[in-house]
Amino acid sequence: xxxxxxxxxxxxxxxxxxxxxxxxxxxxxxxxxxxxxxxxxxxxxxxxxxxxxxxxxxxxxxxxxxxxxxxxxxxxxxxxxxx
Numbered sequence: 128x129x130x131x132x133x134x135x136x137x138x139x140x141x142x143x144x145x146x147x148x149x150x151x152x153x154x155x156x157x158x159x160x161x162x163x164x165x166x167x168x169x170x171x172x173x174x175x176x177x178x179x180x181x182x183x184x185x186x187x188x189x190x191x192x193x194x195x196x197x198x199x200x201x202x203x204x205x206x207x208x209x210x
Contacts, residue, residue, distance in 0.1 A: 149183060156181075 160175040
C-alpha cells in the first residue's frame, strides 16, 4: 500500500467518524432540549441551538440579532406582567 492510499483511507475513516459523532450529538442535544422544555413555561423555552451550540451550526448575524431582540422584548413583556 502506498503512503497516499493510506492517507486517503485514514481521511475517509475520519470523515465517517466525524459524521457519526455529529449525528449522536444532534440526538443528545434534541432529547435534552425536549426534556428540559417540558419543565419550562412557554416564554422560557429554548431551542436546541441555544442550549448547546455546535461548531458546525452556522447561525447568521441576522438570526442572532433577531434572537436577542425577541429575548429582549419577551423580557420587557415579562416585567410588565409582574407589575
